[in-house]
Amino acid sequence: MKLQLNLLLLLSLLVITPMVIGCKQNSSDNESAQMVKNEIKVTIPIEGMSCLSCVANVRKTLSNMDGVTEVEVSLQDKKAIITFVPEKATTEQLRKAINQLGYKAGKPQEIKE
Numbered sequence: 001m002k003l004q005l006n007l008l009l010l011l012s013l014l015v016i017t018p019m020v021i022g023c024k025q026n027s028s029d030n031e032s033a034q035m036v037k038n039e040i041k042v043t044i045p046i047e048g049m050s051c052l053s054c055v056a057n058v059r060k061t062l063s064n065m066d067g068v069t070e071v072e073v074s075l076q077d078k079k080a081i082i083t084f085v086p087e088k089a090t091t092e093q094l095r096k097a098i099n100q101l102g103y104k105a106g107k108p109q110e111i112k113e
């Protein structure tokens with residue numbers, strides 16, 4: 001009797017689990033696809049960064065801004081690559097934040113991927 005119950009439980013798990021997981025995966029896939037669509041990536045040249053703490057400084061400030069999802073700062077290339085949601089932030093705000101730290105932000109350029 002107990003064995004039968006277990007078998008039944010196992011069977012129902014086998015049937016139900018893939019449905020639940022499949023459903024979840026689908027919805028999260030859709031969500032992430034939409035997130036990517038809503039974000040843009042720009043590169044902004046930055047003058048005045050001279051060491052790694054400058055880089056960390058810029059990265060931290062930009063990362064903390066509303067709407068910014070990803071920041072890469074290169075000391076060698078003198079630029080920042082910023083991914084952000086255009087509804088929440090503008091390149092003008094990003095440049096302003098960089099300038100307020102004492103560096104000089106150049107003309108933003110959108111990166112198409």
Ligand SMILES: [Cu+2]
Nearest residue numbers: 050051053054
């Ligand atoms: Cu420095």
